Amino acid sequence: MKRIVFAGLVVFLLLAAAGYAAFYVAPTERTMGLIQRIFYLHAPSGMTALVAFFLCFLGNLGYVFSRKDRWDWLGVSAAEVGLAFCTVVLVTGPIWAHPVWGIWWAWDPRLTLTAVLWLLYVSYLLLRTLVEEPQRRALVSAVFGIFAFIDVPLVYMSIRWWRTQHPQPVVFGGQSSGLDPKMRMVMFLFWGALLALMALLIWVRYRLEALRADVDALRREVESP
């Protein structure tokens, strides 16, 4: 418990530092003004979501080959946290787009990919609620998770090619296309803070699953020694 509180404090400080940097250290963008600063949350959230989904993938592989429950706990924890970060991307997108470009949504490649990612992992979590028996649930969701993650590069490629052939007005600016070095530094700082937050959230969620398993085991002991 103490470790979580300490870790939480560290993450909070990192986020505070990143937030400060985003508002006061990063220079104001020429055309977009204040609202552009949401980019420091928007872009790194997307990258963090991908990292989380990769951890979910590792959990899936781990479970399939070892059948140890803790890999399943990693899988579900990472998926939920990844989904949360995905949601942040999908929410900050319109918040940014509307004041600047007058539209709520643009089907640019990264945003489209994020939307599909969101659907993939929502399906993963929904699948888990619909399979009753725990071992089967862990196994089939692990295999689905593997399918889903392997799909990600294919989804990205297909969307990229499609968009290069049917270009949309470029919204959200190119990622590192002409990013001011100070902006890039702030972005990486924010990313670091978000990764720390991600790790903390996964850890807490993982512990919840572990505790649940402990309770179940104890209940079994009591009911039938």
Next chain:
Amino acid sequence: MSLASDSIALLGKELHTEFCSRELLTTTIVFILVVIVLFSFTFDPTSTESHRFGPGLLWLAFLFAASLMLQPCFLREQTNDTLSALRLAVRDPFAIFLAKLSANTLFLLLTELLLLPIFAVLYDIPVLRVFPSLLLVFFLGSLGVSIVGTALSAISAHARMRELLLPLLMLPVLTPVLIASTEATAALLDPHPSLRWDWLGFLAVFDAVFLTTLWLFGEYLLEE
């Protein structure tokens, strides 16, 4: 005995069962027909609009139909627990998947080809001149749909709300197939048709990747 002979034996059974009853085929064909007709109410079916939206709606219709058609795939093996009999008789469990996905690809392809003329007439889109290339696109796309759909139907067979679950699992995963197939089909149905080898290559890669994934992990989906 071997993967090939086992798969062929099981494929024979799948085809025999379906061609005797023709339930899946007829229901799927009618479903796609309904979708195609209904779609015509959602936009102004002039020639330009049809060319623009036609390929996309065709493939959407195929995807929705597939997600319904693939429901019984593993469900029907639960009735008398014939899946256990197959698992005991077959050396490599991948044969079960291979047979089913081959049968499903064939069924999908058949429904698509039967509906193509109807689609061409309703939306006034010429298809005959590009038929061989269209067949190739349909084949690669349907193969992708079948591989993913067959695998995921093994999952949904054991879940609650399986009628809604299978489409939910399948459709996001099949996004690349939707994009690639639509683009390739659109290029062929264009007034100046062209064969998009890049998209076809992409479909082939998608199929290979997921076939390999299914080969590696499929047996775990059959486990109890």
Next chain:
Amino acid sequence: MSSSPVFSAGVRFQNVEKRYGSVRALRRLSLEIKPRETVILAGRNGSGKTTLLRVAAGLVRPTAGSVSVFSDRPDPELACPTLGFVAHQTMVYDELTAEENLTLFARLLGISRQDERVRALLEEVGLGERRASLVRTFSRGMRQRLSIARNLLVQPSLFLLDEPGTGLDPQGASWLEGTLRQLSAAGCTILMSLHGRSELISLATRAVRLEAGALVADSQGGGTIASVLSFADA
């Protein structure tokens, strides 16, 4: 039977555990069935008999522990033990005919001259006249015969049966008894779960009883088969 098994098989369970969520279907179960034994598996509903049989068949993967099927031949690489499995469900296709069902499995098992073998087998089990009928039209007893026939395509060296007498009329039950007796004489190992009294008990060389997933009685360790089974009816 047309071909006798080349060898016999046994099955060894070591600390086998099977969990379904919070339910422990099998608890640290250790048991060795030796080749050529005919073992009755007794126990109430829910005692784990079906799970044990499915674990032996390789259909269910244990949560912990190991199960292995071994042959009594000195070099097991030469041949793989053939397994027979009869369960509550018939494991045959309703939408195919009896002949088509057996032909499919014969092809999967790599049997040469399938048509002959299938036809002969169907005659043996008494379904010769109905071979071209859809299984959907069969009675429960006829389906059970077909289900057993499926397992006789290749002589099993290990035969696992889960309450095989259910649904069989007295004629069918005595046919089954005769078939199992022949198989046993030819060297087949039989592990069979029974619920309640049955003529099949007379075949037994050993009896074990399960309760709540654990082994509670074994006639091998002292005590008679009858004493092990007598609790099962309670």
